[in-house]
Amino acid sequence: MAQxxxxxxxxxxxxxxxxxxxxxxxxxxxxxxxxxxxEKGEHKSKQVMDINPRGQLPAFKIGNKIINESYGACMxxxxxxxxxxxxxxxxxxxxxxxxxxxxxxxxxLAQKLGAVVYYSWNVPEDERRDSAIKRNxxxxxxxxKLWEGYxxxxxxxxxxxxxxxxxxxxxPYIAYFFHFGLCEKRYPNLARYYHGLxxxxxxxxxWPPSWVDIPDSKDVMNDV
Amino acid sequence: MAQxxxxxxxxxxxxxxxxxxxxxxxxxxxxxxxxxxxEKGEHKSKQVMDINPRGQLPAFKIGNKIINESYGACMxxxxxxxxxxxxxxxxxxxxxxxxxxxxxxxxxLAQKLGAVVYYSWNVPEDERRDSAIKRNxxxxxxxxKLWEGYxxxxxxxxxxxxxxxxxxxxxPYIAYFFHFGLCEKRYPNLARYYHGLxxxxxxxxxWPPSWVDIPDSKDVMNDV
Numbered sequence: 001m002a003q004x005x006x007x008x009x010x011x012x013x014x015x016x017x018x019x020x021x022x023x024x025x026x027x028x029x030x031x032x033x034x035x036x037x038x039e040k041g042e043h044k045s046k047q048v049m050d051i052n053p054r055g056q057l058p059a060f061k062i063g064n065k066i067i068n069e070s071y072g073a074c075m076x077x078x079x080x081x082x083x084x085x086x087x088x089x090x091x092x093x094x095x096x097x098x099x100x101x102x103x104x105x106x107x108x109l110a111q112k113l114g115a116v117v118y119y120s121w122n123v124p125e126d127e128r129r130d131s132a133i134k135r136n137x138x139x140x141x142x143x144x145k146l147w148e149g150y151x152x153x154x155x156x157x158x159x160x161x162x163x164x165x166x167x168x169x170x171x172p173y174i175a176y177f178f179h180f181g182l183c184e185k186r187y188p189n190l191a192r193y194y195h196g197l198x199x200x201x202x203x204x205x206x207w208p209p210s211w212v213d214i215p216d217s218k219d220v221m222n223d224v
Numbered sequence: 225m226a227q228x229x230x231x232x233x234x235x236x237x238x239x240x241x242x243x244x245x246x247x248x249x250x251x252x253x254x255x256x257x258x259x260x261x262x263e264k265g266e267h268k269s270k271q272v273m274d275i276n277p278r279g280q281l282p283a284f285k286i287g288n289k290i291i292n293e294s295y296g297a298c299m300x301x302x303x304x305x306x307x308x309x310x311x312x313x314x315x316x317x318x319x320x321x322x323x324x325x326x327x328x329x330x331x332x333l334a335q336k337l338g339a340v341v342y343y344s345w346n347v348p349e350d351e352r353r354d355s356a357i358k359r360n361x362x363x364x365x366x367x368x369k370l371w372e373g374y375x376x377x378x379x380x381x382x383x384x385x386x387x388x389x390x391x392x393x394x395x396p397y398i399a400y401f402f403h404f405g406l407c408e409k410r411y412p413n414l415a416r417y418y419h420g421l422x423x424x425x426x427x428x429x430x431w432p433p434s435w436v437d438i439p440d441s442k443d444v445m446n447d448v
Contacts, residue, residue, distance in 0.1 A: 069327075101296050123356075
């Protein structure tokens with residue numbers, strides 16, 4: 001089955017990374033993996049646009065089915081390969097409810113992270129305001145504290161006693177936080193979670209190669 | 225089972241509305257429905273904060289399980305009541321892939337709609353710029369055209385030959401578009417979809433009551 005799968009991805013993109021983690025967790029080895037460069041604009045190339053007309057990565061194809069939305073691709077893989085590899089949506093309703101809650105809260109975290117990290121990218125220079133940067137950082141700080149609190153109540157994983165879809169979807173954002181310099185001392189639970197999963201095979205194998213090559217931008221999260 | 229379910233909601237909120245549609249589709253009649261007022265700040269009241277510490281609606285409880293994220297609540301209801309009411313995630317992998325794709329593309333639509341409709345709410349007066357309003361409207365117009373195109377290829381529903389989770393999650397946004405004055409002549413496929421589902425029992429029954437009471441704000445989408 002894995003030979004029917006094509007994933008086009010860019011290094012350091014949480015949406016790409018999570019699909020790679022899901023593929024590993026579902027034991028789908030040997031899929032066609034095509035690394036492209038955002039810097040060179042390859043996400044707007046014909047080979048991407050043919051699969052993903054939004055010109056975004058990931059671009060994901062499985063057989064003749066296309067699911068470019070990373071949450072959707074991960075959900076589809078779990079459904080299609082339910083009994084293969086790691087079970088990512090638990091059967092127990094109580095655990096399942098918490099997995100769904102954290103999975104989708106992850107989108108709020110993403111939105112607040114993006115507002116800080118991509119501010120200069122999203123907002124033209126003459127519209128940028130220090131007050132907006134300050135407000136975005138305050139919102140992100142509040143969000144980071146929430147997740148720090150969530151992890152206090154769990155030991156190793158985000159939503160359940162086992163690794164789950166919530167970890168597949170949200171771990172890349174937590175790693176992103178620390179990549180951009182979140183203070184480990186101020187967020188000890190997030191740091192413990194981050195380091196605790198770094199060596200999990202699905203995560204270690206798919207770690208963004210550009211994060212190894214390029215020094216981290218450690219100042220972005222200084223005051224979060 | 226429905227008597228174990230509590231939903232706190234506000235009228236006109238797509239996230240609240242979609243949970244109500246899912247409950248109807250899964251034949252969960254007689255749940256505890258508590259309408260609250262955003263205008264009066266009731267989403268920050270203790271009864272909400274006890275369930276949803278973010279102080280947002282919906283606040284959703286089923287037995288002792290809490291899932292306030294509307295996408296998560298709908299997914300949970302589908303999983304928990306798989307063989308009851310409408311099947312919202314099709315078994316056929318090709319249909320299922322398309323349902324997941326459209327479900328999560330709906331989040332991009334939501335984000336672009338929100339940037340236009342809530343601009344004055346989100347951005348303090350001294351930071352507002354006409355250039356930003358124009359850019360947000362252009363992004364929303366591009367997005368609306370995409371969905372107009374998607375619907376050209378389908379007859380009645382968004383992602384499959386049958387009503388699916390994509391409709392549960394995205395229909396409230398399409399209705400929102402027209403509530404705020406999207407031109408039916410410029411978007412005939414979206415308009416056909418919108419009117420075609422208005423009388424579906426799950427949608428008719430849960431139609432935002434405030435949209436009936438209060439005249440529409442028809443100017444917001446004038447130039448989309």
